[in-house]
Amino acid sequence: MDFIKLTQDGYIGTITLDNPKKLNALSHGLVTAVIDSLQQLEKAEARVVILRAHSGAKVWSAGHDVGELPEGGRDPLGWDDPLRHLVRTIETCRMPVIAMIEGGVWGGAVETVLACDIVIAAPDATFAVTPARLGVPYNVSGMMTFMSAASLRVVKELAFTAAPISAERAERIGMINHVVAPEAIEEFTREMATTIANNAPLSIAVMKEQLRVLAGAKPVSPRGFEKVQGLRRIVYDSHDYHEGIRAFKEKRRPVFTGK
Numbered sequence: 001m002d003f004i005k006l007t008q009d010g011y012i013g014t015i016t017l018d019n020p021k022k023l024n025a026l027s028h029g030l031v032t033a034v035i036d037s038l039q040q041l042e043k044a045e046a047r048v049v050i051l052r053a054h055s056g057a058k059v060w061s062a063g064h065d066v067g068e069l070p071e072g073g074r075d076p077l078g079w080d081d082p083l084r085h086l087v088r089t090i091e092t093c094r095m096p097v098i099a100m101i102e103g104g105v106w107g108g109a110v111e112t113v114l115a116c117d118i119v120i121a122a123p124d125a126t127f128a129v130t131p132a133r134l135g136v137p138y139n140v141s142g143m144m145t146f147m148s149a150a151s152l153r154v155v156k157e158l159a160f161t162a163a164p165i166s167a168e169r170a171e172r173i174g175m176i177n178h179v180v181a182p183e184a185i186e187e188f189t190r191e192m193a194t195t196i197a198n199n200a201p202l203s204i205a206v207m208k209e210q211l212r213v214l215a216g217a218k219p220v221s222p223r224g225f226e227k228v229q230g231l232r233r234i235v236y237d238s239h240d241y242h243e244g245i246r247a248f249k250e251k252r253r254p255v256f257t258g259k
């Protein structure tokens with residue numbers, strides 16, 4: 001597939017951004033390839049996805065493809081913009097997405113990374129929120145993504161300065177999960193992915209959706225609450241729930257089937 005490399009090893013899918021000549025800019029083509037890959041992995045019953053660039057990448061992604069931004073006269077980040085589709089797909093796909101970061105992350109790519117469920121970065125990774133750098137009015141849900149990942153004060157600093165912050169600072173303020181040395185980051189990420197893949201996929205999928213609904217909806221709407229309750233019932237009525245409880249009582253490893 002152009003723009004990305006897709007692999008699957010058992011329950012673990014890996015999507016590698018692969019358009020280095022354009023610094024993995026989030027062009028319509030690259031975004032479409034990532035979305036298609038997430039949908040393929042969901043169908044192939046992957047239980048966790050690693051989203052990464054090539055080992056040693058100096059730029060993880062340069063952000064929105066500036067060449068595809070309108071010159072003026074229409075919203076540069078409207079509902080149908082590729083970046084908006086990508087963020088929504090990451091947030092709503094059933095399996096957790098782990099962003100494994102090496103190199104610089106710019107603009108809309110920072111929102112893409114923060115929309116992922118877990119972020120593991122090498123020490124050289126940096127994160128720059130760049131609308132102010134381009135005079136772009138960032139969109140509302142994008143701002144919500146940033147506000148879910150960092151304090152309002154930090155979001156203001158990132159947005160107003162458009163300056164990159166280090167992985168070390170991002171971890172210290174809780175914006176990302178771990179900083180891991182480049183020689184260990186692949187193994188570390190894979191171990192976390194394996195741990196997730198060995199847990200109950202239904203329970204994880206519903207907790208991911210629950211957290212999205214709860215974090216996204218300020219007062220939780222009646223429909224949102226009822227949806228969460230209905231989804232939770234699927235889990236506690238499932239074989240996996242029964243198996244998890246039985247295995248614990250019988251002191252053995254559970255065998256989850258996703259049913």
Ligand code: LCV
Nearest residue numbers: 022025059062063064065066067106107108130131134136
């Ligand atoms: C298209 C690019 C890009 C690019 N698009 O290599 O968040 S918002 O609101 O801002 C949103 C709208 C958004 O995400 O906007 C994009 C935000 N991204 C940026 O501001 C990063 C822009 N790029 C850079 O600052 C540099 O390219 C970095 C620091 C990423 C890498 O610098 P380096 O010196 O290694 P070049 O700048 O020479 O870039 C290599 C080629 O990639 C193109 C760039 O125009 C150049 O093309 P040519 O070889 O044709 O000259 N390029 C870089 N970023 N976002 N194209």
